[in-house]
Amino acid sequence: MAETKKQMHKGKLAILWCGIVVLVGVIVFALFSAFGALRFWQAEKTPQGQTDLAFEAAALPFVHKADLVNSLPFLASAAIDIDGDGRDELFLGGGDEQADEIFTFRNNRFEKLPLTFTKDAVDATHGAATMDIDNDGDTDLFTARESGIWFHENTDGQFGSVNLGLSLADNTVPLSIGFGDINKDGLADMYIAGYIKIALVEGETIFADNYGGFSYLFLNEGEGNWRDISKEAGVFRQHNTFLGVFADLDNDLDSDLVIAQDTGRVEMYSNNGDMTFSPIENPSDYSYPMGVAVGDYDNDGLVDLYFSNVGYTLPPAILRGDLKKNDVFNPAYMLFHNDGALKFTDTAVAMNAAKYGFGWGTVMADMNLDGREDLLAAQNYARFPANNLLQHYPGKILQNYGDKFQPVEKVAGAENRLFGISPIVSDFNGDGWPDLVWANLDGASLAYMNKGGDRNWIKVRLPNTARSLNARVTVVASNGLTQTKQLLTSQGLGSDQGRDLIFGLGDAESVISVTVAFQNGVTRSFDAPKNGSLISASAE
Secondary structure: OHHHHHHHHHHHHHHHHHHHHHHHHHHHHHHHHHHHHHHHHHOOOOOOOOOOOOEEEEOOOOEOOOOOOOOOOOOOEEEEOOOOOOOOEEEEOOOOOOOOEEEEEEOOEEEEOOOOOOOOOOOOEEEEEEEOOOOOOOOEEEEEEOOEEEEEEEEOOEEEEEEOOOOOOOOEEEEEEEEEOOOOOOOOEEEEEEEEOHHHOOOOOOOOOOOOOEEEEEEEEEOOEEEEOHHHHOOOEEOOEEEEEEEOOOOOOOOEEEEEEOOEOEEEEEEOOOOOEEEEOOOOOEEOOOOEEEEOOOOOOOOEEEEOOOOOOOOHHHHOOOOOOOOOEOOOOEEEEEEEOOEEEEOOOOOOOOOOOOEEEEEEEOOOOOOOOEEEEEEOOOOOOOHHHOOOOOOEEEEEOOOOEEEOHHHHOOOOOOOEEEEEEEOOOOOOOOEEEEEEOOOEOEEEEEOOOOOOEEEEEOOOOHHHOOOEEEEEEOOOOEEEEEOOOOOEOOEEOOOOEEEEOOOOOOEEEEEEEOOOOOEEEEEOOOOOOEEEOOOO
16 A cells, blocks of 8 residues: 555656656747747848949957946947048047047058047047038037037147037937038037936836937037027927938928937928928838938939838837837838928838848948949947847848849948947048948947949049038939939938048949039039049038
8 A cells, every 4th residue: 555655656756747847848948939939030031132342351449348337328430531631530439438539541451540539537429520610621520428519629630629518408418419501601500419318217118208318409609609599490309319410301402400319200300591490291100210311312313311220129019118009110210212392201111121120320322333322220239138149230231223222231241240330431541432330339340441343433522611511412424324412411320421422423434514502502513524533612
């Protein structure tokens, strides 16, 4: 009898252990299945396209050091010609307790220059923009730091630094700076995008109004004086904002305003000509618009807009935050085609530019000089929990094939799987072909030099002054291709791109004409410039 009970006990233990093993197996299977499902959700869906675009890596000795607990996850970057030799240097902002640095490209690598920028002991640099603000012939630098907006005056290639002391709300950190001459007085005015201080962040999926930092429009009154006109101009807003870009959206020779807001919608404003702005309807829904790229992707003479988003990194249910059930949420990138008369249509899905990974800064640039603007987008998010389990995207170079965009960054040799904040595009080596730097948070920035090809091109260089802002440059080639570009600041995110406008001629053998229309009504025309030439024009 006792032996029978012992056997029954052993049988129960065996069943129990068997049940535990099965349960553990089910849990492990569920975890792996969930992980597999997540990885499948995140996986790249669009194959690489065919391209003749090719890059070669170049050394860039800069490793950003971010405090991801006590500081917002951003860094400044800019192409800036500090010595006026026609070739851009590269500015990269440091994190907390890290200096800002400038590099020049020589000896087939980026080399650090011995320039210093005054900076507090703990003060991350989040945004940068360049402008010859004092019209003395050299390019100055502005930075958005946790301590405020700083002006770095360029004097013969050396920089002095001063905090402008602009009055910003106590809860606000400036992230980026956008320049536009809103009243055409020849002085560059400034839009400051503000985000809530890290210590006051209540969550990263809050869409409700009246939460977040404040953004500002400052009128440049000359002699270093800036006046806050945000409310009277009609653009005052409390909402976490990444950046604002001035662009002439309707070809009426003034500076309109495009704003990318976190947990919100795209906001666009038309310049009324009297230092006030009126809202422009646009096709955005609730989303996470972060980067802003501006360019004419279909060569119809009107600038279009490209916005990054959270993409398919995480399921939308996780990202909807405090949105109501009936609120329409869009995690996809947005490509606003300019239909004219300030009307826009989102063509991202139709053009294969919608479904990509977690995005940040975006830029339009003709990387292979075929006469069509390509799209670039920095990707990945440094502050995701369990980041090692998530898919890290290579940063996108979306080549424009005319009827669609397709990624080519892998086959072109310019991958970036680090935490990208913005692409920086400029002809750093002066060969006429646009090069690429990925400005990366909490890690090494990566530089890729364009290996070029046999396509022809011309460059148009305008003074980096307020008079040139949003000037419209039109190039007509011998094959009938007509391209239009504008001189802009602040494309990307917390960044500034090279100011030279490079026009790829595709299969055209020559250029028939170049026309530059400035906001003050001055027009400059050039007939039959030579291929590979540099055209300089001024509104003065």
